[in-house]
Amino acid sequence: MHYYQGREQILKKVRQLAQLQFNSQSIDIFPDFTANVAKARAAFTEVKKRIHNRPNDQYGLIYPAKLRIIFIGDKREFTDPDKAMEFVTYTIVASMQRSAIGVCVPEWDGLICWPQGFPGTLTKTPCPRYIYDFNHAEHAYRRCDSNGSWVLAESSNKTWVNYTECIKSPEPNKKRQVFFERLHIMYTVGYAVSFSSLLVAIFIIGYFRRLHCTRNYIHMHLFVSFMLRAVSIFVKDHVVHTSARLQEFDAVLMNNFTNAVDVAPVDTSQYMGCKVTVLLFIYFLATNYYWILVEGLYLHSLIFMAFLSDSKYLWGFTLIGWGVPALFVAAWAVVRAMLADARSPESGPLRCPLGGLNG
Incomplete structure (x- = not known):
């Protein structure tokens, strides 16, 4: 409506009505x-x-x-x-x-959710931040062919992917490196002092015949379990510092999650010592807790079953302290060997988890 007076009258009337409706539908009127x-x-x-x-x-x-x-x-x-x-x-x-x-469809490869790729181009995505050891400033790569399909690796019928930049660690943080070196020295000294003290305690109990009794025998077993735990820590540190380079460990980690990675093949035999070290550490750690349980069971028996012979207790307690953990660790080792090692050659061995085992 282009007539000024008529338009103003209509707008004035609409303002007075506040809300204009027709067939239950609201109607809004604006100036031209x-x-x-x-x-x-x-x-x-x-x-x-x-x-x-x-x-x-x-x-x-x-x-x-x-x-x-x-x-x-x-x-x-x-x-x-x-x-x-x-x-x-x-x-x-x-x-x-x-x-x-057609385009290369987005997909999850077990490690990264890859975005859509365009035909004939190289697709890159940042190295995931939830992988702590990765270089988060770099990228991983895939290639999309001209037909809109992800390129396959030549050695296998699996998607080609390049994580080389991700596993190249940036320059180490010196402050952080110094912190972990000091931490390593502290717990090494602590375990060494603990080992020496327990060794002296065992010698004293064993030397003086007056101290020979069921209670002290149980104490000696507990001391030995702590000593073996300390020894497993020392062996673990030795295996870590003399095993393969960190980059090879990272390459193995990549093979767990990806289908094909551009890294050199890793010799699986070098991980045997690592696996044995992990197995022994877990066993000695379990015996620690079971001998602590035995200490409690012995105190319970003194109160509620005083009429039974201590010599019978000792054989049963020895079986609980050393035998029961062996059953659980053996079952764990068998399942681990079946599920983690019985894999295709392309997927590679499982990374040996020694870094966080300090008990």
Whole structure:
């Protein structure tokens, strides 16, 4: 309506009614567009033509001159026609073209969720931050062929992926390195002092015959379990410092999660000492807790079963302290060997988890 008086009367009446409805639908009445508003809305005409034939995408002009586009659930609003055209051209239209020629689909490879890859290009993604030993400033790579499929490794029928940059550790943090070196010295000295003290205690109990009794025999078994635990820690440190380089360990870790990694093959025999060390450590750690349990059982027997012979107790307690942990650790070793080592040659051996075993 272009008549000023009639338009003002209608707007005045609408303001008095507050809310105008027709067939339970609200009706909004706005003043006629000014020349500037009409010009601004007309500037979006070409943009609307570009997305007019896409039924799955919604768009509309919002008063006074704002274009709203909903593309795959993503709502965008534009007041600049050039930016709206750029979004339509490089996002919506490009998506239509990619759908026509096919793309490498996003997928999870066990370590990284790979994004969509475009035919004939190298796709890269940042090294995951949830892998502590990775170099988080670098990237992993995959290649998408011209047919829209991920390139396979030549040595196997599995997807090619390159984690070389991820397993190249950045320059070590000197403060952090000094901290762990000091920590290593502290717990080594602590275990050495504990071992020496327990050795002296065992010698004293064994030398003086007056100290020979069931209670002290149980104490000696507990002391021996702590000493063997300390020895397993020393052996673990020796195996770690004389085993393969850190990069080889990381390469093995990669083989657990990926299908094909560009790293040199690793000799599986070098991990035998590591596996034995882990097995012994877990066993001696378990005997520690079981001999502590035996101490409690012995005190309980003194109170509630005083009429039984101490010599019978000792054989039963020895079986509990050394035998029961052996059963659980043996079962764990068998399951570990069956599930972790019985794998295809391409997947490689399981990384030996020595780094965090200090008890």
